[in-house]
Amino acid sequence: xxxxxxxxxEAARLLPRRGSIEVLPGLSDAEFARVEAEFGFEFSxxxxxxxxxxxxxxxxxxxxxxxxxxxxxxxxxxxxxxxxAWPTDGVLFDVERGGFWWEDWGVRPPVLADALSVARARxxxxxxxVPVYSHRFLPAGRGAYGHPVxxxxxxxxxxxxxxxxxxxxxxxxxxxxxxxxxxxxxxATVPFWRDLVS
Numbered sequence: 751x752x753x754x755x756x757x758x759x760e761a762a763r764l765l766p767r768r769g770s771i772e773v774l775p776g777l778s779d780a781e782f783a784r785v786e787a788e789f790g791f792e793f794s795x796x797x798x799x800x801x802x803x804x805x806x807x808x809x810x811x812x813x814x815x816x817x818x819x820x821x822x823x824x825x826x827x828x829x830x831x832x833x834x835a836w837p838t839d840g841v842l843f844d845v846e847r848g849g850f851w852w853e854d855w856g857v858r859p860p861v862l863a864d865a866l867s868v869a870r871a872r873x874x875x876x877x878x879x880v881p882v883y884s885h886r887f888l889p890a891g892r893g894a895y896g897h898p899v900x901x902x903x904x905x906x907x908x909x910x911x912x913x914x915x916x917x918x919x920x921x922x923x924x925x926x927x928x929x930x931x932x933x934x935x936x937x938a939t940v941p942f943w944r945d946l947v948s
Contacts, residue, residue, distance in 0.1 A: 764915065
């Protein structure tokens with residue numbers, strides 16, 4: 751078993767012990783192929799192994815609103831597209847309403863519509879982030895694994911788990927590994943998004 755598959759399987763084994771989460775049978779190879787073709791991304795190896803071991807489902811009350819698992823098997827395709835667009839839509843919201851501008855995009859155009867157009871084009875080039883649960887995300891990409899799970903709310907982005915296993919501990923068990931997250935650790939994650947981590 752490769753390291754990505756091991757991480758995903760370990761995270762899946764921990765999940766049912768963390769409260770009242772319903773876990774359905776995992777996604778099949780055919781279901782992964784359908785989802786990836788329909789939505790235009792590939793799951794990372796650890797995320798794929800996690801969902802192959804069991805498909806978490808349901809909603810849970812949480813401070814500040816509702817949280818839920820993406821339903822990759824039978825969910826509303828428009829809702830899934832919205833969840834996939836959440837990270838870039840959040841950045842665009844901050845460009846429009848918060849004055850955010852990434853220095854690598856060059857000089858911000860003075861007209862808002864032009865600034866949004868440039869930001870949209872640049873964001874189309876950044877790696878896709880895939881929802882794990884609520885607004886927690888892992889980067890897409892076959893062959894990738896071990897990335898930090900990011901909590902993404904507009905340009906307020908924090909590490910919510912050093913990897914998928916640590917994330918499950920943190921989100922659903924109140925436990926976290928003793929390993930501190932330092933800036934050097936974040937080099938393992940994806941371009942652009944890593945630079946927004948608070």
